[in-house]
Amino acid sequence: MSDLDAALSTFSQEADELLTEMESGLLKLEDTPDDSEIINSVFRAMHTIKGSSGLFGFNIIVAFTHEAETVLDQVRNGERTIDPALISTLLGCKDHTITLLEFCFENEAEAELPNEIQQAGNELIRQLTGKTIEENLPTKAEAQSAEVETEGSEISADNWLISLDFKSDALRNGMDPLSFLRYLKTLGDIEQILTHAPELPTSEAMDPESCYLQFRILFKSDASKAVIEDVFEFAADDCDIKILPPNSKIEHYLNLLNEQPDTQVERLGEMLIKTGAITAKDINKALQHQSDDSENESKNVQVAAKPLGEILIEQQAIQKPVVEGALKKQEKTRQKVAAEANYIRVDSSKLGDLIDLVGELVISGAAMNLMVERHGLPDVEEIATSMNVLVSDIRDTALELRMVQIGETFTRFRRVVRDVSKELSKDIKLTIKGGESELDKTVVEKINDPLTHLIRNSLDHGIETPEQRLLAGKPEQGHITLDAHHESGHIVIKISDDGAGLNSEKIIEKAIANGLIKNSDGMSQQEIFNLIFEAGLSTKQQASSLSGRGVGMDVVKRNIEALRGVVNIDSVSGQGTTITIHLPLTLAIIDGFMVETEKERYIIPLSMVEECVEMDAQECEIDSIQHYVNLRGEAMPYLRLGDYFHNRAKHNNIAGRESLVVVRFGQNKAGFVVDNLLGEHQTVIKPLGKVFQHLKGVTGATILGDGNIALILDVQGLIQQATKINH
């Protein structure tokens, strides 16, 4: 197959697609005759076919499609309205174009068109334009006669429009505008130049050494915009330069835009720079303008910054159609990328397998590292290092696959809120924030129930009835906010309402009645509020169908803790309640911090480690009687892991050196005293079997590179232990 044949078959394919698109577009226009997008696509179909036909010398197609294109251009510019009659004529044109295409493919380019086809074509053209084809033959390569009005001068299609407004200091800075013009002449022809000095002052006021000159230049050249701009490079500081590409280039730029790969969404500026329609300087200027604008405006009123494209057009760096084309392309790419992104659906069990495998990979990677270290081979070490980087990248990517946005879960609560508030005849609005925060799918699934429960609670107990609200001087409409955000390896979910708040006295009363506490002495407000998560406590006097039986909040707490999360409640009486849930992002693999005590290794989740201090350092002082450690003036409970896990009755300081690992969970801090710090470790969490489920202080285990097992510490539980000892 020759090149020409190959090109022809491409053209035929393209024409087919375009015509199909045109047909569907026309049919859509029947319903929405004003959709400029569709009109454009129909126009483009005719336009492209005309152009390509011209390339192959199919003059009969050029002649025919030209007519349709002209009419569509009028429609596009609003000079002609689209009506059912026109649509059906255009559909006829589409069919006729197919006939013509078939004829051209089957015959020599110069072949005479059979009479009946010619007749049919003429008839269609008559319907389109009211003219016969003879008096309306298109001129060859007719240029789009778009005209741009600039300060009263007219610009023909093929010229660059360059405006140079020199600043008053230009001459003093050694610039001579003439020299730029002379240089410009070497790149092409100055077709027309307008020199004026609108700001030339009257005689005495004029400073002969200031520059008042402005130029408008019509420049004919094949040079690219960047090259032309370079001419004025030295003048950039002393001159306002605007270079508007020729109208004839618009098409060229649009084509380039279309040819850009649409695998990735790019920014508008980047797209335009790539086509050469604008230069990096234009963009910088526009961006500067944009940020200046938004600064100025934010001082007065909150106005959204102007879109970049608009600024570029205003600065006369580029014509509108190019920007529009780029925006369209951007949108198309975005849609395509989005469509592609939605496309792959994978069985979640496959993902689970992958994560498991990655886990094994991490473990054997660790084993390899150990061997490399043991044998001390420098060259192998290098390879091992780069492999480690890859493994941790793979780990992160694999885990990311399971990450989903929490927004979807959140949105489901809209329905819950709507239904429940109706049922309770309350007026409640739900606001969702941070829906784009991501976390592990399994976590999302498991958090759904607790969240539902908490929200129902807020709806039922939190928000008062409209009458009560009005009495309390609050707006009739209650407000619940669901908010999610990331915080150092955790996701924080907040449920806040502007309801009545918790009544701590009632809680205490009830807790004492249920035997949960003996009295409330020495309990902080927070601790009192957290009592509602204990089993058998409900402050609602009457149980409703929704909640209030005192079952649930403890379940909520258990569920969240099962996810290695923590839940806290805070409330201001009369103003509302906020429930905060901290959750780890993933349950499978974490970055751990490995420590050793009594020859046993333990993993602390790295995200919870605040710092490590040597025990005999000056900044750290331990008080073993009161059982707290004083770290730079901050007192916190501590726990000797050796004592705790090995039932060491008394601390015998054989190792001589100990270290303090400061951990933090939510608001609470504590120090763990260990013998040795072993550093960061990628930890694949293996759940412990049922037998160990009552084990305290440990949430799981991991297999180390040398085959040994290290326990993963339950930091939250241990902090509580440490605090208890302290008491």
Added chain:
Amino acid sequence: MTIQAKKEDGITQVIMQDEMTIYTALEQTNELLPHLKIDSELQINLSAVSEIDSAGVQILMLLKQESKHKNIKLSLTQHSQAVVEVFELLNLSSYFGDPIIISADWASS
């Protein structure tokens, strides 16, 4: 002195003696402007202008603008090659509207 002026039949003729560039602009402006105050017709002979740059062009534009305001007849005469070249580059011949005589000698120079 870069300018020579003489008065004949009520017409002041000024002969620019030197280049008209940023270096001479201030001086020339100061010398030329007074003529616009007293004279009713001003001829500027540009035959000896060996070089002219944007600053020089501006002076001429200023004179033109002022003369229009004050109804003074201003004409530029005997443009030198340097002046013609710049006028052509900037398309200013019609702005000043004076006949330009292109000398046959220039081509060789």
